Amino acid sequence: xxxxxxxxxxxxxxxxxxxxxxxxxxxxxxxxxxxxxxxxxxxxxxxxxxxxxxxxxxxxxxxxxxxxxxxxxxxxxxxxxxxxxxxxxxxxxxxxxxxxxxxxxxxxxxxxxxxxxxxxxxxxxxxxxxxxxxxxxxxxxxxxxxxxxxxxxxxxxxxxxxxxxxxxxxxxxxxxxxxxxxxxxxxxxxxxxxxxxxxxxxxxxxxxxxxxxxxxxxxxxxxxxxxxxxxxxxxxxxxxxxxxxxxxxxxxxxxxxxxxxxxxxxxxxxxxxxxxxxxxxxxxxxxxxxxxxxxxxxxxxxxxxxxxxxxxxxxxxxxxxxxxxxxxxxxxxxxxxxxxxxxxxxxxxxxxxxxxxxxxxxxxxxxxxxxxxxxxxxxxxxxxxxxxxxxxxxxxxxxxxxxxxxxxxxxxxxxxxxxxxxxxxxxxxxxxxxxxxxxxxxxxxxxxxxxxxxxxxxx
Amino acid sequence: xxxxxxxxxxxxxxxxxxxxxxxxxxxxxxxxxxxxxxxxxxxxxxxxxxxxxxxxxxxxxxxxxxxxxxxxxxxxxxxxxxxxxxxxxxxxxxxxxxxxxxxxxxxxxxxxxxxxxxxxxxxxxxxxxxxxxxxxxxxx
Amino acid sequence: xxxxxxxxxxxxxxxxxxxxxxxxxxxxxxxxxxxxxxxxxxxxxxxxxxxxxxxxxxxxxxxxxxxxxxxxxxxxxxxxxxxxxxxxxxxxxxxxxxxxxxxxxxxxxxxxxxxxxxxxxxxxxxxxxxxxxxxxxxxxxxxxxxxxxxxxxxxxxxxxxxxxxxxxxxxxxxxxxxxxxxxxxxxxxxxxxxxxxxxxxxxxxxxxxxxxxxxxxxxxxxxxxxxxxxxxxxxxxxxxxxxxxxxxxxxxxxxxxxxxxxxxxxxxxxxxxxxxxxxxxxxxxxxxxxxxxxxxxxxxxxxxxxxxxxxxxxxxxxxxxxxxxxxxxxxxxxxxxxxxxxxxxxxxxxxxxxxxxxxxxxxxxxx
Numbered sequence: 001x002x003x004x005x006x007x008x009x010x011x012x013x014x015x016x017x018x019x020x021x022x023x024x025x026x027x028x029x030x031x032x033x034x035x036x037x038x039x040x041x042x043x044x045x046x047x048x049x050x051x052x053x054x055x056x057x058x059x060x061x062x063x064x065x066x067x068x069x070x071x072x073x074x075x076x077x078x079x080x081x082x083x084x085x086x087x088x089x090x091x092x093x094x095x096x097x098x099x100x101x102x103x104x105x106x107x108x109x110x111x112x113x114x115x116x117x118x119x120x121x122x123x124x125x126x127x128x129x130x131x132x133x134x135x136x137x138x139x140x141x142x143x144x145x146x147x148x149x150x151x152x153x154x155x156x157x158x159x160x161x162x163x164x165x166x167x168x169x170x171x172x173x174x175x176x177x178x179x180x181x182x183x184x185x186x187x188x189x190x191x192x193x194x195x196x197x198x199x200x201x202x203x204x205x206x207x208x209x210x211x212x213x214x215x216x217x218x219x220x221x222x223x224x225x226x227x228x229x230x231x232x233x234x235x236x237x238x239x240x241x242x243x244x245x246x247x248x249x250x251x252x253x254x255x256x257x258x259x260x261x262x263x264x265x266x267x268x269x270x271x272x273x274x275x276x277x278x279x280x281x282x283x284x285x286x287x288x289x290x291x292x293x294x295x296x297x298x299x300x301x302x303x304x305x306x307x308x309x310x311x312x313x314x315x316x317x318x319x320x321x322x323x324x325x326x327x328x329x330x331x332x333x334x335x336x337x338x339x340x341x342x343x344x345x346x347x348x349x350x351x352x353x354x355x356x357x358x359x360x361x362x363x364x365x366x367x368x369x370x371x372x373x374x375x376x377x378x379x380x381x382x383x384x385x386x387x388x389x390x391x392x393x394x395x396x397x398x399x400x401x402x403x404x405x406x407x408x409x410x411x412x413x414x415x416x417x418x419x420x421x422x423x424x425x426x427x428x429x430x431x432x433x434x435x436x437x438x439x440x441x442x443x444x445x446x447x448x449x450x451x452x453x454x455x456x457x458x459x
Numbered sequence: 460x461x462x463x464x465x466x467x468x469x470x471x472x473x474x475x476x477x478x479x480x481x482x483x484x485x486x487x488x489x490x491x492x493x494x495x496x497x498x499x500x501x502x503x504x505x506x507x508x509x510x511x512x513x514x515x516x517x518x519x520x521x522x523x524x525x526x527x528x529x530x531x532x533x534x535x536x537x538x539x540x541x542x543x544x545x546x547x548x549x550x551x552x553x554x555x556x557x558x559x560x561x562x563x564x565x566x567x568x569x570x571x572x573x574x575x576x577x578x579x580x581x582x583x584x585x586x587x588x589x590x591x592x593x594x595x596x597x598x599x
Numbered sequence: 600x601x602x603x604x605x606x607x608x609x610x611x612x613x614x615x616x617x618x619x620x621x622x623x624x625x626x627x628x629x630x631x632x633x634x635x636x637x638x639x640x641x642x643x644x645x646x647x648x649x650x651x652x653x654x655x656x657x658x659x660x661x662x663x664x665x666x667x668x669x670x671x672x673x674x675x676x677x678x679x680x681x682x683x684x685x686x687x688x689x690x691x692x693x694x695x696x697x698x699x700x701x702x703x704x705x706x707x708x709x710x711x712x713x714x715x716x717x718x719x720x721x722x723x724x725x726x727x728x729x730x731x732x733x734x735x736x737x738x739x740x741x742x743x744x745x746x747x748x749x750x751x752x753x754x755x756x757x758x759x760x761x762x763x764x765x766x767x768x769x770x771x772x773x774x775x776x777x778x779x780x781x782x783x784x785x786x787x788x789x790x791x792x793x794x795x796x797x798x799x800x801x802x803x804x805x806x807x808x809x810x811x812x813x814x815x816x817x818x819x820x821x822x823x824x825x826x827x828x829x830x831x832x833x834x835x836x837x838x839x840x841x842x843x844x845x846x847x848x849x850x851x852x853x854x855x856x857x858x859x860x861x862x863x864x865x866x867x868x869x870x871x872x873x874x875x876x877x878x879x880x881x882x883x884x885x886x887x888x889x890x891x892x893x894x895x896x897x898x899x900x901x902x903x904x905x906x907x908x909x910x911x912x913x914x915x916x917x918x919x920x921x922x923x924x925x926x927x928x929x930x931x932x933x934x935x936x937x938x939x940x941x942x943x944x945x946x947x948x949x950x951x952x953x954x955x956x957x958x959x960x961x962x963x964x965x966x
Contacts, residue, residue, distance in 0.1 A: 023642070023660065026637070026646050027642035030645050072621040088634075112625075
């Protein structure tokens with residue numbers, strides 16, 4: 001990188017917020033995916049003015065800029081594949097406003113999700129999306145990728161809660177989108193354009209979010225299924241049974257085997273385990289919905305249905321689902337987790353299809369996921385050293401994407417395209433859509449400095 | 460003025476543990492001198508006692524630390540602590556950056572300004588003192 | 600193919616098991632205070648992976664992160680893949696020392712302990728107005744921080760032991776030197792020998808210490824095995840005081856900070872709390888407590904090598920004290936008391952004490 005650029009960056013952020021040390025360049029090469037690439041420099045801006053000055057500089061010298069939050073992307077979204085500047089947003093970490101009377105909060109992008117949840121708790125409010133990475137992931141990252149989460153079934157995803165943004169554009173100008181109102185249809189909905197744009201259209205520097213009152217009542221249950229298709233049907237039937245649970249999580253037999261190997265939970269080695277949770281402002285309401293869930297489960301041959309009657313019991317029921325992340329790497333030391341999502345009615349077919357793919361390529365796949373909104377997480381396990389095995393893994397991954405698309409699904413329900421699914425974009429989006437997306441990218445970023453190489457939009 | 464390579468302004472009074480005192484009329488300002496701040500290295504902590512604390516000449520009333528050293532701060536005169544430099548709470552390195560200016564540490568209301576005569580002040584006194592301490596503390 | 604470095608040999612499979620999930624960022628005190636990815640456990644593992652695959656070598660350039668870890672074990676407790684980062688860091692530091700790439704403060708500490716009796720190279724400890732090297736039932740071992748940085752706290756603890764009529768003696772103790780094992784070096788045999796000889800000479804059947812680091816060192820390091828062999832028990836002062844009645848109480852709101860060396864490293868969480876609850880009926884837990892306790896930032900040599908960052912970490916812990924509204928924070932580790940006290944802001948009106956010190960103050964009526 002040009003020394004002029006480095007010096008200019010130093011002038012903007014000062015020494016304590018700049019690094020071209022080896023240790024930082026290495027750490028910033030990675031996120032939580034299998035991809036890596038070194039940047040040339042890392043900077044930690046403190047405010048919007050600095051972000052603006054940095055982008056203006058980068059645009060002038062045509063230096064790539066990759067924004068970064070907690071770096072927990074599973075798709076390579078924050079890996080600086082063309083080098084350049086990593087724009088680490090962690091030091092912009094203030095909760096600027098909490099206004100429950102307007103049902104909103106305003107935060108800087110570096111605020112960790114959990115940090116916001118804890119701050120809202122004392123007001124009796126919560127921010128629904130609840131991504132599993134919430135203890136570390138930042139709201140900037142959540143918005144940039146349109147993160148989903150454990151409560152997506154009932155509450156939707158991040159995009160449903162973003163009221164407005166402040167975004168710095170590639171030329172350094174600062175754009176404000178949206179409104180502080182619950183409803184606003186004034187002008188184009190620019191907010192929705194940036195949510196999920198994975199840092200390719202602008203750098204988010206302030207976020208206005210809608211928040212919900214927190215329902216105090218919860219009902220939780222787990223159930224086992226001897227036939228995976230039954231589990232799939234149980235879930236899709238629940239979603240049309242006239243109620244809306246807040247969580248419907250699924251673990252397949254491979255997950256159960258992994259859990260039994262890595263913990264002392266001693267789960268029955270069945271085809272699938274499902275966890276359901278309902279909530280409400282009265283316990284009667286939550287229980288009514290849970291009764292319906294259990295009816296559906298029973299109709300679909302569920303057994304061993306266990307219902308929680310206290311918060312401690314509920315926590316116990318969640319243990320299996322929450323422990324899964326911890327046991328994966330004990331089976332094989334590498335894994336790819338995808339988030340292929342299909343229409344709810346297609347779940348049984350999708351699940352069976354994934355099993356067939358696993359067999360076809362002799363690659364273990366442990367599937368779990370937020371099946372209540374059709375969002376699978378197939379975890380493809382492999383050793384990472386054997387090139388022949390890696391080749392089979394790539395084929396299996398591709399086949400899972402193709403299957404999902406054939407069933408009317410999408411490549412990604414919540415993790416984003418990043419690098420991981422970039423090459424498959426044309427399979428999901430026809431040429432008209434691709435060209436429109438590329439045009440938008442060219443409009444916002446004519447020099448292609450904003451997170452270049454991502455989302456399969458390279459011209 | 461420079462003495463043996465150290466900046467030791469001549470309008471100040473110096474206490475033997477390397478703290479300086481400046482007469483500002485009603486109040487005395489106290490800080491650490493150039494010799495000590497260089498020897499100590501980067502200051503990381505300065506104890507800032509409550510205002511109103513009664514100081515007894517020669518008695519320790521605070522402590523400070525650099526990465527490798529703990530320093531005791533002794534009262535140069537009898538009096539009352541009336542102010543502390545609160546900047547040092549989050550930026551103790553000011554003592555290294557500007558030990559006679561922004562790095563001032565304490566303000567004292569003296570019982571008797573005449574006690575300043577007990578401190579070192581002349582070029583000769585400072586020169587002898589520094590020579591001794593350089594010998595003692597500055598290792599090659 | 601044999602690994603080039605010992606860390607790769609002993610822990611290579613664990614380093615590779617790091618799935619880069621980043622969850623350690625939620626608990627790492629260094630990352631939490633500095634918000635720099637290279638400082639988290641994940642950052643360290645990513646760097647070591649590149650060493651293992653030959654992209655880079657161990658070198659001076661890695662010192663800033665490999666030697667900036669308090670060895671608090673929070674990452675290990677929260678790692679879904681069970682990567683024992685503290686052990687890996689300890690071994691990597693040894694490898695770094697071998698190639699001559701060590702943080703100067705740690706190198707300095709090793710040198711100092713070759714020629715002095717304590718980590719500060721200060722040769723005159725407070726005498727604490729008590730005889731040393733008598734014959735007694737117990738030895739009270741103070742530790743370096745207690746002797747040279749927190750003498751007030753130590754005096755209070757000793758006063759308490761006197762009030763309780765404990766038959767103890769101080770010794771001309773020298774640094775247990777256990778810290779060297781965290782820094783890439785080894786326990787100083789000369790110092791260990793001196794401590795053992797002094798302890799044996801008193802005829803004591805047990806050593807009480809306020810420093811959980813010293814108690815861990817005496818209990819687990821082979822250089823001190825002779826103590827165990829001769830049936831001498833090593834007790835942390837909270838284990839000694841547990842079960843006793845002091846006849847004093849405070850009505851202040853009190854909280855307890857788990858020192859890493861007592862908590863995560865030894866599993867001692869409840870004994871100190873039993874004592875605290877007895878003297879402080881109004882007790883509140885800090886948000887992160889017991890196995891989740893937030894490290895004060897002093898350990899693993901960090902206070903010596905990176906004092907400003909160390910104090911920044913302590914400041915973060917103290918925010919949790921503010922959150923809970925406590926008037927008093929109790930702990931039982933001089934290193935924690937030292938770092939937390941240095942970090943406390945003037946506007947924060949709570950006080951920080953060792954439990955033993957606080958009990959003494961209550962009995963004296965001066966708290």
